[in-house]
Amino acid sequence: MKPPPVLPITHPRQSVAVRLGMAMAVILAVVLLGTIFAANKYGQDAADETFDRLLRGAALQIAERILVTDGHANVDLPVSAFELLSLARADRVFYRIIGPDGKTLTGYGDLPLPKDDKHGAGSDQTYNTRYKGVDVRAYMLRRQLAERFVTGDVKVIVAQTTSERLALAHSITAQAVLTIAAAGIVLLLLVVVVMRIALRPLARVERTILERDVNDLSPIDIAAPAEVAVLLEAINRFMRRLDRRIEAMQNFVADAAHQIRTPITALRAQSQLALEETDPDVLARLHRRLHERTVGLGRLADQLLSHALIAHRADMAVSEELDLRRLALEAEREIRAVSEADIAVDLPDEPVMITGDPISLREAIKNLLNNALKHGKPPVGLRVTPVEAGHASLLVRDGGQGIAAEMSARIGERFAANGIGPDSAGLGLSIVSSVAASHGAVLVRRRTANGFEIGLEFAVITS
C-alpha cells in the first residue's frame, strides 16, 4: 500500500545546517575582527621595529662622526647614515645635532626634542612628534664627550616621516587579514560539506519514516550515530506509547461493543414483550426486569468508562505522594454515598505514604469494596496495615468464601465474571489488576479465619 503524500504540518524552521553555518559565520566574523585588531597592532609594531632600526642605525653612524676640533664639538655627517635612511624610499628625513652647550651644531634647528627628556646615559629615546606639519618618528641618541675642553652630552636626533612604516604596517595587516579571511571562507565551505555528511543519517531516518506503512508503528531499526540514535529512541518510545494507546482504544471499543450489544438486545426483546403484554401483573414484572437490566447496563457503561479511564491514566497520570489512609477513607465515603453498606474501617496511627495516581487508586479500592458488598458476605471491612519492611497493604475483607479458584486464576482478564449480572459487569477485578500493575503493587488475596481478604500491597516511601 502506497503511503499517501505527507504534507509538512508546520513549515520547517531554519535547517540545522543554516543555523550552524550562521553561527560559524558569526564566530568567524568575530575572529576576523579580532584578527584585524591584533594584526594591525602587530603590523604597526613590526613596522616600527623595522624602521626604528634605520633611525637608530643612522643616529649611531652620525654619533660615530662627532669630533672635537679646536675645542669645539663638530660633526662630519656620514653619507651612509642618510643612505640608510633613504631605504625608506618615500620618507622625508630630518636631523639635528645639539652640542654640549645646547646649541644646534647642524641640521634642522627647530626639530622638536622628546617631551619627557630623560637625562643620563643609556637614555636614548624613540618618540613621535610633529614637524613641518607632518607626523614624524624621531630617535634621539646621546654621546658623552669628555675631552679636555669639551664635556657634556652631544645629542643626535634623527627623524623620519611615517609613510613607509604605515605602508608596511598596512601591508602586514592586509596580508594577515586576507589570509584569515581566506581561511575563514574555506572553513565555512568545509562546515557546509561536513554538515551535509553529518546530517545524512537524519535524512535516512526521515526517508525510512516516510516510506513506512501508515499502520506500521513498530520500532524503527536503522543504523544511526549516537546523537541520532537518541532521537530514534525517542521516536520509538513515542510510537510504542501511541501503539499502546491505539491498542487500548481498540480493545475498549471491542469490549464495549461486545458487552453492550447483548444487554441491549435483551433490553430490546423485553421492551418488545412489554409492548405486546396486556396482563398488568406480567407487565409489572417485565417493568421490574427492564429496570434491573437498565441499571445493570448503566453499571456496565460505568465500569467500561472507568476501565478506559484507568487504562488511559496508566499512561498519562502524574504520580504524586499519597497517604494510603486518606485514600481508604475517601473511597469508603464515596461508596457510602451511593449505598447504605456498613463498612468497618481500620487504619494505623502513622501515615502510610505511597506514590501513585489517586483517581485510579480510588477507583480500584471502590471496585474491591463493591465486589465485597455484591459478592461477599457481611461484615465487610477496609483496613490499611502499618508499614512493615517497607511495605504496606490496603485490604478489603468480607465474611464470604472469596473468589473461586477457577475465577481467581482469571483475575485480570477482562469480563472474567460469568456473564453480565444485573449488578456487575465483571470488570471490577480487571480494573484493580490494571491499577496494581501500573503502580507496581501486588494484588494479594487470602482466606482468613472468618472470611476472605483481597487488596493491594504497595512499596512505601521511606523518608
Add this chain to the structure above:
Amino acid sequence: MARQMWCNRYIRGLVWGLMGCCAAATGMWALADKVASARDREFPVPTDISGRLVIQSTTDYMVIAPVIEAFQERWPGILITYNEITTNELNAAVEQACAQDRFIGDLIISSSIDQQLKLVNDGCAQSPGPNVGGNLPDWAKWRDELFGLTYEPAVTVYNKAFFANRPPPQSRFDLIDLLRESDTFRAKVGSYDIETSGVGYLFAFQDAIQASTWGRLVEGLGRNEAQLFCCTGEILDRVADGRLLLGYNVLGSYALSRIGRDDRVGIVLPSDYTLIMSRAAFISRNAERPGLARAFIDFMLSPPGRAILSRDAGLLSPIDGPARLARLVGRTPNTDPQELRPIALTPALLVGLDQAKRNIFLQQWRAALPPRQLSKHP
C-alpha cells in the same frame, strides 16, 4: 650661506660680462647654470588665455623655449610665465615663499638637485599623483614629488690638437697619472670652483663619495695649480683655444652640444665611472595650477617632449639617456652598470648641504687648491 656668495661681485661683474661675450661670440645657448639676475619671460598665446602656468627655473629660456612652445600647441590658451634665475636665488626665493606659504610659481626646475631635494624634504612640494614619471628609473624620482627631467653626465673635455698624438685620459687613474707625469699640465687643467658652482660642488662631493681616487685627484689638481671657474662655458672656451688642455667634471650637456659645433674640443666619459646628474622639477606646494604643472612634467617626459629636448636643446632624458648617450659619444653602451652612476634623488643628497659637512669638505678642498688660484686666471 656660503653658496649665496656664489654670485659675488666678482662673478657678477667680470664673469657675467665674459659669459655674455662668450655666449655672443660662440652662439652658445648656455644651459643657464650661471645666468645672472632674474628674467621674466612670457610665452604669449594667440587665443584667449584660459590659464597661466608659472615656471621658476634655472634652465636657460632658449633651451626650454621649444619645449614650451610645443606644450602650448597641445594646450592652447595657456600663458606661460618663465622666470629664469640662478640656482641660489631660486632656492632662497622658493624657501622663503614656502616658509610664508606664498605663491611663487607652479613648477620649480633646477639643476641644483641637492637644493631641490631639500626643498621637497622640507615639504615645499606637492605630489601630482602616483602616475607621473612612471617610466622614470627609481633613481630619478623621489616621493612622487621630485622628478628628474634630464640626463647629464659629468665629462672630461680635452683639447683635440694637444691630444692628437696621444690618447686623452680615459679614466681618473689616467688623469692622476698624467698630472703626476710632468709640468706639462701646470695651470692647464680646469674645473669648477666648487665654492661658487653648485653643480661643481655636487660633482665633487659625489666624487668624494664614489671612489678613493678623489684624494689623489685633488692633490694632483692642486700640485698642477688647476684653474677653477664658476661656469662651464669658460672652461670649454679655454679648452677650445688651448689655454687649457683638460677640463674635469664638465657638465656634459654643454660639452655635448659644444662638440657638435666645435671640433677643437673632445669629450671623454670617464671609464671608471661617469656621474650622471638629472635636473629636477617639483610642483610647488602653493601652486595655483598644479594640474598644468603636472601636464608640463608629463609632456617633458613624454616621447614628443623628450624628442624636442634632445633635438633642440641637446638634453637627454633619464628614460632613454644611457642608449642615446652612447650613440652621441660614438660608443656602444657599456654593459657595466657601474660605469654610469646617476646621482640618485634621495635624502643622501642632504649631507652635501649640511653646513658642518660643507665646511669640512671645503676645508679639505682649500688645503689642496687655495682660493688664491682663482685670481690667477685672466
